[in-house]
Amino acid sequence: MNTLGLHTFAIAPVWDLARIEPQMDKLKEFGIGLLEIPLLRPAELDTKRARAFGSRYGVELVPSLGLPWSIDVVEQPQDGLDFLEPAFRVAAEVGGFGLGGVTYGTIGKTTKKPRTQKELDGICRFLERAARLARGHGIKIGIEPCNRYETHLINTGKDAAKIIERVGADNIFIHLDTYHMHIEEENFAKGFADAAPYLGYVHVSEANRGVPGRGMLNWDAAFKAIDDIGFKGPITLESMNHVDADIAGGLAVWRPVAERPDDVIEVGLPFLRETARKHGVTLG
Numbered sequence: 001m002n003t004l005g006l007h008t009f010a011i012a013p014v015w016d017l018a019r020i021e022p023q024m025d026k027l028k029e030f031g032i033g034l035l036e037i038p039l040l041r042p043a044e045l046d047t048k049r050a051r052a053f054g055s056r057y058g059v060e061l062v063p064s065l066g067l068p069w070s071i072d073v074v075e076q077p078q079d080g081l082d083f084l085e086p087a088f089r090v091a092a093e094v095g096g097f098g099l100g101g102v103t104y105g106t107i108g109k110t111t112k113k114p115r116t117q118k119e120l121d122g123i124c125r126f127l128e129r130a131a132r133l134a135r136g137h138g139i140k141i142g143i144e145p146c147n148r149y150e151t152h153l154i155n156t157g158k159d160a161a162k163i164i165e166r167v168g169a170d171n172i173f174i175h176l177d178t179y180h181m182h183i184e185e186e187n188f189a190k191g192f193a194d195a196a197p198y199l200g201y202v203h204v205s206e207a208n209r210g211v212p213g214r215g216m217l218n219w220d221a222a223f224k225a226i227d228d229i230g231f232k233g234p235i236t237l238e239s240m241n242h243v244d245a246d247i248a249g250g251l252a253v254w255r256p257v258a259e260r261p262d263d264v265i266e267v268g269l270p271f272l273r274e275t276a277r278k279h280g281v282t283l284g
Helices: 017-029 047-057 077-093 117-136 157-167 178-184 188-198 219-228 245-251 268-278
Strands: 004-007 034-038 060-066 098-102 140-143 172-177 199-204 235-237
Touching (some): 004 060, 004 268, 047 060, 047 077, 060 077, 077 098, 077 117, 098 172, 098 199, 117 140, 117 157, 140 199, 157 172, 157 188, 172 178, 172 188, 178 199, 188 219, 219 268, 235 268
Parallel strands (some): 004 034, 004 235, 034 060, 098 140, 140 172, 172 199, 199 235
């Protein structure tokens, strides 16, 4: 059984319990067992309150982030580590198993050129140090391959696997996202198979970031591939229904992703559960 998660951008633009808590009874009815926290500004999150909230509703909390625009982990690795260290602390204090997302770069920031050897070497050195920091907090660090329009650094499951193999840290995991895979992978079967040895977290996101099942993504192929590799980790719906202004530009969210925002939950979650079930994946 896989835990069914929800990235809170589906229901709120920031981690705001006053806005999120009134929706929890409905989310629990849909089987949500995990909430992903967009950790845009780690220092602002009240970890004691968040952990108590998670315990009250029986949901796991897992933060994710992308590095700020000002940080380049190749040229300024210490700045990146200084940003991640409090994020690791937050992840541990809310009871999360790790910190996912674009932990190696900035969403929406590219050089408009292929990744260089210098960049690859720098990313690996940075992740080696970041993994040590994360281990000090008892958590793992995830790396999410993103599409070519959001980063030129890590685009596919194979890219991420090669980096993890080179770094050699046992607390780095791959965080795949069907939205990015739809753009970058040859097919879902290959993408999931390439990442399988290190896969720790999956975003399920429609090709237009809206209501699952109402876009062009091949959900049957995606869930079959997940079942084929025997993945039993969290599977989290990510929809850009509501996005914080600090990240909307990097994600190219210029217009609403759903005509009726509630459909992301009320239509999308049952669709995902039923499609997963057809392919042997149980979303608990």
